[in-house]
Amino acid sequence: MGNSFSGVISPSISDARNLSSLTISDNQFAGEIPEEIGALTGLYEFSASDNRLTGPLPSALGRLAGLQILDLHNNSLSGEIPREIQAWQHLSELNLAGNGLTGAIPPELGGLAVLNYLDLSNNLLTGSIPPGLQNLKLKIFNFSNNHLSGNVPPLYASEAYRDSFLGNPGLCGELHGQCPAFSRWTAGKLVFILWLVLPLAGMILLIGVSRQ
Structure with a gap:
């Protein structure tokens, strides 16, 4: 972490089946995250923020049932957040900020019982905020600077959470300046x-x- 490593995450990473933590943040890794990463079933942390990763989040990430931390912020990832995330029942931190992710926020996020840190800011996400997110005990969350629309869930529709929704002109709630x-x-x-x-x-x- 914090070196000048470059290249791609090789598909041969599937051979490291006993790997529990993959931390390569603050480097110059490029290319797509390979589907083969799904073979690392013992992985509890995957941190690859501040790199040059591109392409979609592979659905194979859903096979990492023991994942606790997924931090991929500040890359150039695209596509939708896969619905397979429902398998991440041990996930406490999800940071996908600063990418080019599109589509809707998957309602499956509301079923991740131990999730307390969620940052989806600075993407291209559309649609409404799933009401099920009110089931989570989020200490930190940020949906700012996307293209979200509709009503802010009642639990978060207060001035205290205003900064978490800025930059979404289509959102409306009891937030000063937040109605379209x-x-x-x-x-x-x-x-x-x-x-x-x-x-x-x-x-x-x-x-x-x-x-x-």
Whole structure:
């Protein structure tokens, strides 16, 4: 960690079946995470932040049932977060910030009972925030700077969590400044339009009646 190692994570990593911790952060590793990483069934930590990793998160990560820490922030990963994450029942820390991940936040995250650190900020995630995340006992979480929309789950819809949702103009909740464009300006404009239209409609109705 913190060297200048480069190259790729080789598929031959599957031979290291007794590996329990793979920590290669702050290097220059590039390329995709190989599917063969799923063979490391004893892995409890995979930290590869601040590298140049690309491509999707392999579904084979779902085979790492004992994983406790997955930290891949500040890479160039893309694609969706795989639904196979439901197997990570021992995961306490998930940091995927600063990538190019797309798609929705998988509702399976709400079933990871011991998860207390969740950072999905600075990606391209869309859709709503799964209500099931309220089941978690999150000490730290961050969904800022994505393309999320819909309502903020009631548990998190307070000023105390405001910074965790910044940069998602489509989100709406009881957070100051967090509702989208249909706000005071839009509501005021609508009232003004109705103030003009309704009297005019009444005049037209009266004219029509008087002509009969």
